[in-house]
Amino acid sequence: MGPDDEYCMQQALAEVAAGAEQKATANKWGVAESTLSTRKRGARSHAQGHQHQQTLSPLQEEELAKWILDEEAGGRTPYDFEIRQMAEYIN
Secondary structure, three states: OOHHHHHHHHHHHHHHHOOOOHHHHHHHHOOOHHHHHHHHOOOOOHHHHOHHHOOOOHHHHHHHHHHHHHHHHOOOOOOHHHHHHHHHHHO
16 A cells, blocks of 8 residues: 555544444545455554564655655755665664
8 A cells, every 4th residue: 555545544444433334435535445444453554564574664764765855956866876875874
């Protein structure tokens, strides 16, 4: 699930928690009813389930992305090896 899909899932979960009908809510937000049901019972998202396998934490990823955007704003796109070096530095 991408960020937009996760947003839709969170909105659907909030509506179902507030008493909305699950099937209609799943259709409204464009999420699978089965996924909505399992997430409602406490299952984690794919990203959350595999977070322990990531090299960088979400906060570190944000920091790396900000650095890349700052470099690009300065008219300089970093090379892949520079991004890897910065990721190692951040980690």
